Amino acid sequence: MKDTLKAILDTIRLPAELTQFEDRYLARVNKIATWFFVLHLPVFVLVAYLNDTGPGMAVLLTAAALIGPVVALKTFENPRNVSLMHGFTSMLMGGLLVHFGQGPVQIEMHFYFFALLAMLAIFANPMVILLAAGTVAVHHLALWYFLPESVFNYDAPLWVVLVHAAFVVLESVATCYIARSFFDNVIGLERIVQARTKEVDEKNKQMRLVMDNVEQGLLTVGSDGVVAQERSAVVDRWLGECRSGETFVDSLARVDERTADAFEAAFDQLGMGILPVECSIDQFPSEMAFDDRHFGLEYKPILRGEELVQLLVVLTDRTAIVRQEQLETEQRETMSLIERSREDQVGFLEFFDEAKVLVGAISEDLCEDLPLLKRTIHTLKGNSMLYEVHSIAKVCERMEDAMSETQRRPDATLLDELARRWDRLKQSLRVVLDAEERDAVQIRPEQYRELIEKALATPTHRELANMLMSLRLEGTRERLERVGEQAQRIGNRLGKRDIRVEIQDGGLRLEPARWATFWQAFVHVVRNAIDHGLELEEERGARGKAGGGTLTLSTSTEAGVFSIRIHDDGRGIDWDRVRTKAAAAGLPHETSADLEAALFHDGLTTRSEATLYSGRGVGLSAIRAACEERGGEVRVASRLGEGTAFEFRFPASEMAPSPTEYLAA
Amino acid sequence: MSSMILVVDDSATIRHQVRACLQAAGHTVLEAENGAIGLQKAKDYPIDMAIVDVNMPVMNGLEMLANLRGVDGKKSLPVFVLTTESSKELVAQGKKHGATAWIVKPFKADVLAKGVAHVLARAA
Structure with a gap:
């Protein structure tokens, strides 16, 4: 009961605070209501005149009733109080109409009370309606008692007044409800929006806190x-x-x-x-x-x-995770390289020096054209694979993929990645590289020249001059052995485990700097021989070939010609296939010389797919270029199913400078 | 529903992967190792769809696609282009030559199978 009463009171009483919207709204409605009541004056005069109830009195009484709203409008600060005055005035106006409407339609004039009560909902304030309902109750009861003809045109008993009152109560209850709903959902909307906005702001603040942290x-x-x-x-x-x-x-x-x-x-x-x-x-x-x-x-x-x-x-x-992974990989690679440097110092240093040049050429964009860049990247990739520096090989692989798809140079990010990886590798290998230098006996070039000059000056010391010269030279045996080991490593990775390597060096020695480019490119031929040439053991078995295959590496001199030869007893070159590929690529393909030339053409590969080791069609063109650089030529002999031999032939004078040539240079 | 799908890629590994995933979904798979062979097979067989690599010897995937659109009855054949990098230029070229969609390598087998099923159902 208490709760119901409280709920009713809460419905009737509006919240004390007025929003700007309500203030503006009531100011407008109060003004309109005042004018509305002012217009009652001429109407009531007319009604009084027609019913002969005293137009003069109509002027007086209506004007008196208007004093309230006009004064309220001008003086009240709170617009809700002005509305209350309108509620009171509205019932006075209803009473005046019934009074001046005395006659046959006087009862009908009562409708006006109900119309006015309904209209009061416009103030969105239940108190206005209750005040009006109270006013009409007092007015009706009092006049019925003291001046009954002002209210009824017949001798109405009390119960008739009570029936009228009951209708007023019913309408007032409904109108109060409508007024309050109107207030809550329309007039009070701004308040609702403010409350919701505040809630949302609060939630946003919390969300922001999360988002910021x-x-x-x-x-x-x-x-x-x-x-x-x-x-x-x-x-x-x-x-x-x-x-x-x-x-x-x-x-x-x-x-x-x-x-x-x-x-x-x-x-x-x-x-x-x-x-x-x-x-x-x-x-x-x-x-x-x-x-x-x-x-x-x-x-x-x-x-x-x-x-x-x-x-x-x-x-x-993911920087931390990637760095950790990178660090682990790099540590593994460094360990493996250090291990390799102990096993084969010369080979390791050569790899390092060559890689330094290749990385520089790639990352500093020194390659003039795209084919050269492709070759350089391909060589670096192959060498890195051989020395198990997979991080560099992977960057190269990504460069190759990007280049083959876009036909453009790799973007700066990749170049930068390569350069940075190389720098880190260099740093981590400093210990080994410094040690190499410590172990070496150093001699300045001018001292070395002086020694040779002195030896040459004495005829009996010519042999000594040659020996001194040969200090700078590298035996082809060491070189071929290194190549052979590389070949076996590639074979192991490709599942070709029992490759036999035969070496015939002929006791020759070469000037290392002069031959560095050639040996770099030679790796491509070795890779081709192992990857494409030698078959897997099962395939060899099926063809009646024994073991895992033989790779023969030799150097020799004959009639002023120095030759480097590599032979495998693998599947041989499918010349028909070369012819088809050459034709498709628009290259001459009629004679066997055409086909040999096509084999060394940039981008031509007989493989339909590339592996990490070979197949992109850049390797053989690289060796041809390196061979021509030393004034040499390439010969290929291959029969399908029997094997392939590449012979690189150079003038013997290219092997190393004589002591005199050296001094002259 | 079983469809005949042509897979054109110069990598046997990729062809094998695609074949395995499409055969598992009940499709018949034809293979070609470059665009020229692919184009010929597309003419010779009643294929329902093609999956084409971009970078291949002899004839690349985009050239094959351009030629394919000139073949009778293949104008609206669904074609997926396999790419390593979906660069803007490449996608623009693919669109120009009528690629239906492109799939970035390395792809997931189930994703490819779903994409193929979806496109075939739309084309049916």
Whole structure:
């Protein structure tokens, strides 16, 4: 009961505070109501005149009733109080109409009370209605008692007055309810909005707190590609401040154009809806790296039906994890290289020196044309694989993939990655490299020249001069043995474990610097022989060939010709296939010389796929170039099923300078 | 529903992967190692779809696609392009030559199978 009473009182009483909206609204309605009541004056005069109830009195009494609202309008500060005055005045006006409407339709004039009560709902204040209902009750009862003809045109008993009162109560209850609903939902809307806004602000603050402190980059991208304002603070820290209306592609392009491109392409595809959403999502870039940092990217589409509304992107800084992995890999590689340097010091130093030159040429963009760059990258990749520096081989592999797809130079990020990896490798190998220097007996070039000059000056010391010269030369045996070991390592990786290597060096020695380029390129021929030439053991068995295959490496001189030869007893070259490939590539393919030339052409490979070791069609063109550089020529002899021999023939004078030539140079 | 799908890639490994995933979904798979052979097979067999690598010797995937669109009855054949990097230029070229969609390598077998099923169902 108490609760019901409280609920009724709460419905009747409005909250004390007036909003700006209510203030403006009531000011307007109160003004209109005042004018509305002023207009009653001429109407009542007319009614009094027609019913002969005294127009003069109508002027007087109506004017008196108008004093209240006019004074209230002008003086009351609280517009709700003005409305209360209107509630009171409205019933006075109702009473005046019934009074001046005395006659046959006097009873009908009572309708006006009910019409006015209903109209009072416009003030959105139940108190106005209650005041009006109270006024009419007192007015009716009093006049019925003291001046009954002012109210009824017949001798109405008390119960008739009570019936009228009951109708007023019913209407008032309903009108109070309507007024309050009107207040709550329309007049009080501003208050509701304020309350809700406050709630939302509070929630936003909490969300902001989360977004400012979360370690992942959370952001949403609209179907137009634009980044939503609400995103975690790290997004702007990582990608730079996103301007309002900026697309995510623009944000990404600031740090990594390749990822931006890939994102744009995938986002377009997602928008087109050709593939199922999960398939399209799978085409988005999942990682990116810039400024030496690594990030993972994940995506979650927010759909309405099948339509993309937003894409939630989650960026995770994976730098620490990637660095750790990188560190472990690099440590493994360094250990392996140190091990190798102990086993084969010369080979290791050569690898290192050559790689230094190749990395420089690639990362400093020194290669004049694309084929040369491809060859250089390919050589570095192959050498790195041989020495198990997989991190460098992988960068090379990515460069090759990017180049073969775009037919352009690799982008700066990859070049930079290569250079940085190389620097780290150099740093970690300093211990070994310094040790190499410590162990060596050093002699300055001028001292060395002086020794040779002195030896040559005495005829009996010619032999000594030659011996001194040979200090600078490298025996081809060591070189061929190293090549043989490389061949066996490649074989092991390709599942060709029992390759026999035969070496015939002929006791020859070469000037190392002069032959460095050739030996670098020679690795391509070795790789080809192992990868494409020698068959797997089962295949050899099926062809009636014994063992895992033999690779013969030899150097010899004859009639002023120095030759380097490599022979494998593998599957041989399929010349028909070379002819087809040459024809397809628009190369001459009629004679066997044409076919040999085609074999060494840039980009021509008889393989339909590339492996990590060979197959991109750049290796043989590299060896041809290196051979021609030393004034040599290449001969190929190969029969299908029997094997392949490459012979590189040079003038014997190219092997090393004589002491006199050396001094002259 | 079983469909005949042509897979054109110069890498036998990739062809093998695609074949395995499509055969598991009940499709018949034809293989070609470059665009020229692919184009010929597309003319010779009643294929329902093709999955084409971009970078291949003899004839690359985009050239094959351009030629394929000139073949009677193959104008609207669904074609997926396999790419290593979905660069803007490449996608633009793919679109120009009528690629239906592109799939970035390395791909997940289930994703490819779903994409193929979806596109074949739409084309049916």
